[in-house]
Amino acid sequence: MKLEDIVSSATRATRDGFGEGLLELGKQNPKVVALTADLLESLQMHHFKNAFPERFFQVGIAEANMIGIAAGLAIGGKIPFTGTFANFSTGRVYDQIRQSVAYSHKNVKICASHAGLTLGEDGATHQILEDIGMMRMLPGMVVINPCDANQTKAATMAIADYYGPVYLRFGRPAWPVFTPADQKFEIGKALMLAEGSDVSIFATGHLVWTAIEAAKELAAEGISCEVINIHTIKPLDETAILDSVSKTKAVVVAEEHQRNGGLGDAIANLLVHNLPVPIEYVGVKDSFGESGKPVELLEKYGLGKKDILWAVKDAIERK
Amino acid sequence: MGAAPKFGAAFLFKRLEILPLPQLASIPIITLSTPINFDFSTISINMADFSKLTEMAQQVRRDIVRMVYNVQSGHPGGSLGCTEFFVALYGNVLKHSPKSFKMEGKNQDLFFLSNGHISPVWYSVLARTGYFPVAELNTFRKLNTRLQGHPTTHEGLPGIRVASGSLGQGMSVAIGTALAKKLDHDDRFVFCLTGDGELQEGQCWEALMFAAHHKVDNLIVTVDWNGQQIDGSNDQVLSLGNLPAKWKAFGWDVLILEQGNNLEAVITMLRKAKRRCGKGKPIAVLMKTDMGYGVDFMQGTHKWHGKAPNQEQFELAMAQLPKTSLGDF
Numbered sequence: 001m002k003l004e005d006i007v008s009s010a011t012r013a014t015r016d017g018f019g020e021g022l023l024e025l026g027k028q029n030p031k032v033v034a035l036t037a038d039l040l041e042s043l044q045m046h047h048f049k050n051a052f053p054e055r056f057f058q059v060g061i062a063e064a065n066m067i068g069i070a071a072g073l074a075i076g077g078k079i080p081f082t083g084t085f086a087n088f089s090t091g092r093v094y095d096q097i098r099q100s101v102a103y104s105h106k107n108v109k110i111c112a113s114h115a116g117l118t119l120g121e122d123g124a125t126h127q128i129l130e131d132i133g134m135m136r137m138l139p140g141m142v143v144i145n146p147c148d149a150n151q152t153k154a155a156t157m158a159i160a161d162y163y164g165p166v167y168l169r170f171g172r173p174a175w176p177v178f179t180p181a182d183q184k185f186e187i188g189k190a191l192m193l194a195e196g197s198d199v200s201i202f203a204t205g206h207l208v209w210t211a212i213e214a215a216k217e218l219a220a221e222g223i224s225c226e227v228i229n230i231h232t233i234k235p236l237d238e239t240a241i242l243d244s245v246s247k248t249k250a251v252v253v254a255e256e257h258q259r260n261g262g263l264g265d266a267i268a269n270l271l272v273h274n275l276p277v278p279i280e281y282v283g284v285k286d287s288f289g290e291s292g293k294p295v296e297l298l299e300k301y302g303l304g305k306k307d308i309l310w311a312v313k314d315a316i317e318r319k
Numbered sequence: 320m321g322a323a324p325k326f327g328a329a330f331l332f333k334r335l336e337i338l339p340l341p342q343l344a345s346i347p348i349i350t351l352s353t354p355i356n357f358d359f360s361t362i363s364i365n366m367a368d369f370s371k372l373t374e375m376a377q378q379v380r381r382d383i384v385r386m387v388y389n390v391q392s393g394h395p396g397g398s399l400g401c402t403e404f405f406v407a408l409y410g411n412v413l414k415h416s417p418k419s420f421k422m423e424g425k426n427q428d429l430f431f432l433s434n435g436h437i438s439p440v441w442y443s444v445l446a447r448t449g450y451f452p453v454a455e456l457n458t459f460r461k462l463n464t465r466l467q468g469h470p471t472t473h474e475g476l477p478g479i480r481v482a483s484g485s486l487g488q489g490m491s492v493a494i495g496t497a498l499a500k501k502l503d504h505d506d507r508f509v510f511c512l513t514g515d516g517e518l519q520e521g522q523c524w525e526a527l528m529f530a531a532h533h534k535v536d537n538l539i540v541t542v543d544w545n546g547q548q549i550d551g552s553n554d555q556v557l558s559l560g561n562l563p564a565k566w567k568a569f570g571w572d573v574l575i576l577e578q579g580n581n582l583e584a585v586i587t588m589l590r591k592a593k594r595r596c597g598k599g600k601p602i603a604v605l606m607k608t609d610m611g612y613g614v615d616f617m618q619g620t621h622k623w624h625g626k627a628p629n630q631e632q633f634e635l636a637m638a639q640l641p642k643t644s645l646g647d648f
Contacts, residue, residue, distance in 0.1 A: 033502070057498065057533070062525035065491045069529070072495015075480050077423045078502065080495075095485050096522070100492055104472050104482045 003194040003216050003227070008148075008176035008209070015113040015170050017149035019044025021156025022081060022111075026052045029160055033073055036083045037063045042172075043083035043113050063088045067096040067108070074106040079160050082108065086115035086169055087128040094134055101165045102138040109159050110135075114172045115145075116256035117284070117301055118206055118294035127289040127297075133261020135167040136234045142166040142187060143234040145255075145263075147208035148177045151231060154185035162187055169205065171256075173294040176209045190237035192244075196226035199312050200244040200251050204230045204263050207254040207282065207303060214308035225312060233263050238270055245275050250315040254282040254308055256298070278318035280311035364411055364586065375447055376406045376582060378645040380613045381637070382443035382456055385647060388633045390460040393468065396623035397514065398440035400545050400580070400608040404512065405444040407585040412593070414507060417449035420477035428507050429496050431481065433489020434514035434543065435469040436625065441478075442466050447645065450478040456648035487520025489513055490540055494530050497538040508593055511540045516548030519557050524569070530601040531570025538601045539592045540571075544579070545610040547621035563605055572600040579608035614639055 025032045026048050034048050035057040049056040059066040063084055070080035082089065089112035090097070101108045112131065119127045136143045142164065146152040152170045159166045193208070194215060203211035208229045215225035226244050230237065245251055251271065253264035264281040271277060284301050298304050364372075379402050387393035409415070413428040421427075432441055439459065446453045451465070458464035465476040469484030481492050493511035500507060517523065530538055542562070550556050559565075566573045572595050578584040585606070592602045610624070611617030614636045617628075628636055 055502070059529055060525075060532075062522075062529065064487075064522040065494075065525035065529055068488050068491020068522065068526070069495035069498065071481060072492040072497070073499050074495070075422060075424075075429075075492070076496045076499020076503070077425075078499050096488055096491075099482050099485045100488050106481070 001192075001194060003212065003219055006178055006193060006212050008178040010177050011174040012149035012177050013172060013174050014146060014149050014152040015042070015044050015172060017146070017152030018111060018113065018156050018168070018170055019047050021153035023047040023051060024153070025157055025160050026055065029079065031077060031079045032081065032160055033057070033078045034081045034083065035059055035066050035070055037061055037066050037088065039084050039113075042085070043111070045083050063093045064096045067093045067110070068100050070108045071100040071104060071106040074108050080108050081111050083111045083113070085119075085126060086112035086131045087126050090131040090134050090167070091128060097165075098138060102141050105140060106165060107163050109166045109168060111156070111168045111170075113170055115169045116171060116206070117289045117297040117303065118171050118173045118256065120173065120294045120297065121291050123291040124288040129256070129258045129284050129289065130261065131167075131169060132233055132255070132257050132263065133265070136266060137261070140164060141234065142232070143169070144187065144232050145169040145205040146231050147203075147205060147229055148175060148179050150177055150179045150181050150183060151185065154183050155231065158185035158187060171206060175206055178209065178212070185231075188232045188235045188237055190240035191229040191231065192240070193227040193229055194225065196224040196248065198224045198248060198250065199315055200226045200228060200241075200248045201254060201308065201312065202228050202230050202241065202251065202263065202267055203254040204233060205256050207256055210298070210303070210305050211254050211308055214305045214312065217305070218309060218312055223312060223316070230263055233266055236266050236270060241267060241270060242275055245271060245277055249277050250319050251277055251279040252282060252308060252311045252315050253279065254303070254311075256303060257283055259283040259285060278315045280315040282307050282311050368411070369583070372406050372410045372582060374643045374645060375410060376402050377640065378643040379406060379440060379443045379447060381640045381642070382447075382648060383439040384614065384628065384633065384636045384640065386439045386443070386456055386459040387627045389457070391627040392460055393439055393627060394436040394625045395439065395627070396547070396610040396617060396621070396625075397434065397437040397543060397545065399614060399617060400610045400612050401437055401440050401512065401543050402613065403580050403582045403585045404541060404543070404606065404608070405440050407582055407589055408510060409444045409448045411586050412589040413510070417445075417478070420450060422480060424480070424496075425503070426505055426507055429480065429493070429509045431489045431493040431496075431509070431511045432470060432483055433511055434486060434517050435483030438466070438468065438470050441470060445478040446648070451476065453648045486514070486517040487522040490523055490526035490530075493538060493540070494526055494535055497535045498533070500537055506537070508596060509538050511538070513540060513542055514548070515542055515544045515546065515553055515559060515562070516556070518542070518559055518562075527566070527569040527571065534599045535601045536596055536599050539589070539596065539604065540601065541604040541606050543608055544605050545608045547610045547624065549621065549624050551621055566603045566605065570600065571603045572598070573603045573605065576604055576606040579606035580612045
């Protein structure tokens with residue numbers, strides 16, 4: 001696909017895609033059950049609850065209990081989807097996920113909205129930027145961060161067909177929709193958005209769109225960017241990454257997360273052992289966020305379009 | 320032979336209680352081959368079966384001490400204190416299929432151990448009731464074992480459905496399985512054992528609130544109420560206050576078992592708990608036990624929570640726990 005062909009005609013929140021996907025799953029698979037910790041509509045789970053009240057559990061503001069109950073439902077053969085903010089889906093319940101879900105290999109889908117800076121005005125208490133790192137460190141945990149509402153819906157439905165623990169991360173703000181509504185989602189399969197020769201931009205989540213915009217601008221300057229959507233951070237599509245990097249010999253990784261522990265570190269770890277090349281990180285530099293509008297925050301914390309432009313140029317210069 | 324004579328259970332157990340534990344195996348009545356029915360409507364166990372369970376409890380205590388001694392690590396105190404509970408549950412109360420263990424446990428009773436550190440008693444009882452070979456108890460806590468220090472599904476040991484050890488999580492998981500049973504119109508029960516010190520974890524009270532609010536009335540949680548934890552008594556470390564009142568205030572049907580180290584009393588209580596299910600409330604059994612019960616120098620103190628006996632102590636313990644016809648692992 002060519003860069004100029006990637007366009008967005010609408011904006012929708014990725015959490016809307018989750019709500020739709022969950023409702024659809026409810027119709028297709030009677031084993032699917034859902035739980036929330038007092039964030040029903042924030043997670044767009046009311047669609048599922050209204051359609052399947054007997055398969056929906058309101059656990060109240062008690063996330064640790066929610067994770068344990070989900071593990072139990074999975075033992076009973078159900079496919080539980082838990083829904084709360086990313087902060088309360090990970091850091092608050094890390095030990096419960098570690099022991100009752102990951103170590104016990106339970107078929108629990110931990111679905112997390114309002115991840116990252118783009119949560120906005122609520123500020124740093126709620127803007128988790130460490131969740132990908134925490135989740136990808138857990139043995140056997142699948143970590144997925146889709147880029148738009150359509151892809152989030154497709155991912156939500158795909159993870160029900162996979163047996164095992166999954167962390168599905170999405171967000172709050174309305175965001176450009178540019179992937180097809182009827183797409184198939186394949187866990188662990190990176191998506192080539194635009195081929196290029198000078199640099200590989202690996203992006204995940206909201207920053208995939210930002211990377212596309214940056215690449216379009218760079219193309220006008222004569223810089224050819226390969227843009228790849230890494231929606232699955234674990235398992236990482238090593239083949240796709242190595243294939244791209246062996247061609248471009250320079251890498252930029254863009255994510256709405258701390259530089260520590262996120263997609264950038266996952267790719268750096270792969271490349272340092274296989275194909276050492278210059279890597280530039282676009283991510284938060286060891287800092288907490290603050291209140292503000294989503295795009296203002298992305299720009300202030302070095303996650304804007306211009307940050308990707310600079311990172312690309314730096315990476316190419318270091319070749 | 321004519322009709323078997325009936326014994327009053329209360330009478331029978333008054334006799335048992337006054338005898339020191341090591342002599343239990345030699346009590347003449349437990350060697351009777353003819354079933355003698357208890358004159359006790361709540362117990363459907365005949366004397367022969369009961370004598371087998373008594374012997375099993377004795378053997379389980381030997382197993383616990385030998386396992387912990389062998390690897391010089393593990394948790395004998397709580398294990399010894401919960402021996403009657405495990406023997407009663409697996410030997411008489413649970414509807415289960417040890418030879419064909421299935422994770423989902425459809426139409427079976429399920430059990431979850433929240434205080435996973437008392438794995439020795441669980442492993443011993445699982446082995447002695449047929450989940451895996453008794454000889455495997457030799458591998459406890461050794462490299463490549465399925466009998467990890469704390470129970471886990473990771474190595475595929477039959478009988479275990481979730482990892483436990485980090486405290487406070489078992490009740491939540493048990494609730495989830497109880498909900499799954501309700502969704503599937505499966506009318507069997509879910510049992511869970513939790514420690515008392517463990518109740519200091521906040522997640523426990525989240526679980527208590529949920530189970531009452533959602534009327535999870537196919538769930539029976541037993542608390543090993545021995546009053547001890549690693550750093551001392553509950554009251555020294557962090558008082559649990561009025562435990563029965565707290566559980567009642569959280570909306571549970573609360574039963575108190577004063578004699579948690581009396582096998583007959585435990586069986587009676589667990590059966591009673593099952594009969595209380597299906598009435599809109601989860602059931603709690605607050606079970607008073609003696610930590611370290613059966614080995615005099617380990618009994619009633621937190622000091623043997625997670626400590627292995629040395630050779631001299633091991634021999635002293637073994638002298639108090641004579642061999643049984645079941646044989647050591």
